[in-house]
Amino acid sequence: MSVQCRFCQHKDVQMQVFRCQLEMAISLRKPLVIHCRDAEMDCLEIMKKVGWMGDSHKL
Numbered sequence: 001m002s003v004q005c006r007f008c009q010h011k012d013v014q015m016q017v018f019r020c021q022l023e024m025a026i027s028l029r030k031p032l033v034i035h036c037r038d039a040e041m042d043c044l045e046i047m048k049k050v051g052w053m054g055d056s057h058k059l
Contacts, residue, residue, distance in 0.1 A: 015046060022050045 025032040
């Protein structure tokens with residue numbers, strides 16, 4: 001996920017796709033590698049909303 005200027009118009013799409021990827025990883029009990037640039041707070045907020053930051057998941 002990135003909020004650099006060239007991607008700003010697509011931020012909502014990036015956030016929606018990231019949320020879907022997290023939900024898939026949770027349902028399939030698979031790890032997920034996350035690379036975010038200048039969007040740490042957005043990533044953490046989405047992770048909290050989908051329940052990724054529980055006891056069974058490591059950062």
